Amino acid sequence: MELGEGAAYPGIQSRLVPVFKNLFSFLFQRGSAEEHVARYVVREHERGRSLHEILEDKYVENRLTPEQQKRLLDRPELIAAFSHDVLASAKASVST
Numbered sequence: 229m230e231l232g233e234g235a236a237y238p239g240i241q242s243r244l245v246p247v248f249k250n251l252f253s254f255l256f257q258r259g260s261a262e263e264h265v266a267r268y269v270v271r272e273h274e275r276g277r278s279l280h281e282i283l284e285d286k287y288v289e290n291r292l293t294p295e296q297q298k299r300l301l302d303r304p305e306l307i308a309a310f311s312h313d314v315l316a317s318a319k320a321s322v323s324t
Contacts, residue, residue, distance in 0.1 A: 261291045261292060261296075262292065262299070262300055262303075264291070265287070265288055265291055265292055265300060266300055266303050266305055266306060268282075268287060268288070269282050269283075269288070269300070269306060269309075270305055270306065270309050273309055273310065274309075279310055279315070280317070280318060280321060283297060283318060283321075283322065294322050294323050297322045298319055298322050301315050301318055301322075
């Protein structure tokens with residue numbers, strides 16, 4: 229068999245795929261902290277609190293950077309829970 233056909237190194241492709249998958253997987257994952265905070269924000273809003281008030285909670289501030297807080301406001305569950313105006317106002321008020 230010729231070298232170009234891949235027979236000289238059997239199984240090399242099957243070993244490299246997981247390596248590259250794991251190497252770049254962080255680019256496509258959201259942190260679990262974001263997941264927890266998103267659930268917290270929706271839950272607190274359902275209890276009657278305003279988004280601005282929730283974002284000032286120490287729970288949110290201690291777990292997410294201002295950049296992560298802005299990204300949090302783009303999540304589908306928050307878009308469904310809040311109006312566009314409320315989200316736009318919250319994004320503007322998050323310090324960078």
